[in-house]
Amino acid sequence: MIGRLKPGVTPREANADLDVIARNLAGQYPDTNMHFVGAVVAPQLDRMVGDKRPALRLLFAAVGFVLLIACANVAGLLLARASRRRPEIAIRSALGANRRQIIVQLLVESVLLGVCGGVVGVFFSVALLRTLLRLIPSDLPRVSQVSVDGAVLLFATAASIGTGLLFGFLPAVRISRVAPSQALRDGGRTVTAGRGHHRLQNSLVIAETALGFVLLIGSGLLIHSFVRILQVDPGFDCHNLLTASLSLPESRYNNAQQVQFYNQLMPLLRALPGVESISAGWPLPPSGNGMRITFDIEGHPLPEGDQNTARASIAYPGLFHTLRIPLLHGREFQVTDDAKANPVAIVNRSFANKYLPGIDPVGKHIKPSLSDGTVKDVDREIIGIVDDAKEDGLTKEVTPEYYLPFAQAVILSPRLMIRTTGDPAAITAALRAQVATLDRNLPLYEVMTMDDRVSRSVAEPRFQALLLSCFAAMALLLSAVGLYGLLSYLVAQRTLEIGVCIALGAQRGSVLQMILRRGLVLAAIGLGIGIVASLSVTRVLNGMLFGVTPSDPFTFIAVSVVLLGVSVIANSIPAVRAAKLDPMATLREQ
8 A cells, every 4th residue: 555644754653553453453354364463664765765775885885995995095196205295395394384284285285186086087977977877777766867966066076075185184194294304314315214104005005905805805796696696597498588568458358358369369470480489478587576366275275364375377378388397297278278168277396395295286176366257266176287487586486386377367468478499589570560460559568588588687686796896896906006006116215225235246036025025915914804804894795695605715715816916916017127126227326
């Protein structure tokens, strides 16, 4: 039911009122309302977007992680730049600038950098928005309203200023502590910075590596989960299968006329070139649509409020053959199973195992609470058992299900399913033409292949894995750049020291090993912190994973190997450069 609350009334208050009503009805009508003793009041907005919030929050967190890594990178660059500006800052201090003025000046510069980055980011957002929207699942609420509007620009401005202050604060505070006399004495020579300076840069690189590892683990888990989803056997063959929907209006087609329309349409479609088999049914797997209808089992009637409930589907003759759902026992529906024939039903394996365990269901009877105005609630003979199929989606468990022949349950128009020997989309025009020969005013809609339907059913996990993988790739790249920048700066600072060591007989291999060791130690520390953090953070992914645990060992090992491999590559370039220094040229330049 849908209702609008009075002003000032909360959903909790409405829920309490409805609970009282439900309990009273259960007391007055125990046969039907015995198990309905409560109510659930949910705001419509929560029903529309509630299940999307976790994924969007995850993506927002990924954006935040990438932004933090970028800020750490820029902070490291500003620290390196600050070491070269020490004489400049010292002169300003000597001329009377106090520490607060120096910090303000440097923060203004960093905020200007942040704002420039924000402007470029907004420009690219506007340019790439349409491309990005194509990747978003069509069932995401309000996706058509996504745009770069005033609220987005205001957020981008605040984020740009905030990040400018974030990555500029530490370098500004650090350089403001420079003693003017010491800085002027050192001048512009390339000297080794203090331990505190290196400690701060090392901490930034370790933080980048840890954050990047968390993002890589998250994307790795989602990718692994998505691969597991694609490996699920849906229980039917979705290849070379075209599906289409049509709706016969009750104002022009009564039950008998609807059955007659399908009986006339099927031979026309079966005669099309390339058509292997054809049928119809509702709902189309794996849409998740469906209806659950109570039923009684022969010899085991239950009170009305305690009746069994199972998924009910409608099938035209040949449905299981067309979908290639194996028939385990008995027979399929035939055209002769019409309103005048003996009422029949077919059940799936889960239905037989749950409600008729240990016995042969074929020949037994069930009585669904279903009437289409022609066929009443009657006992139906079970004529066959089919294997389970993923009707509710690839990630959902198969539920007990029974099928009724369309001619004996004309309650809606079944969807067409056409199996072809070639490309199923190639017969779309011919399909429309054949439908028009029977009724040119009848619309044919949602014409697509079953492969496309299955792909659409996994659009959300694919979107999550794709976007988080993009952020993880950026994080990995930024972490590698940060490590490379730190070691390159270290080599530049220690050029004189390295040149002297080589001139005095140090082996170039030892120099290479020293630089590599420094980078790998930082990467290993960041990796260790990232592993610990990931074990806690990835628990929020539990509801988005399928067939994979948040602590999946394979993913953790694979991501660790990738991160260490990238770190080795980032370390190798400055290490090789240091090992190739010409000591004579270095000493002459210094």
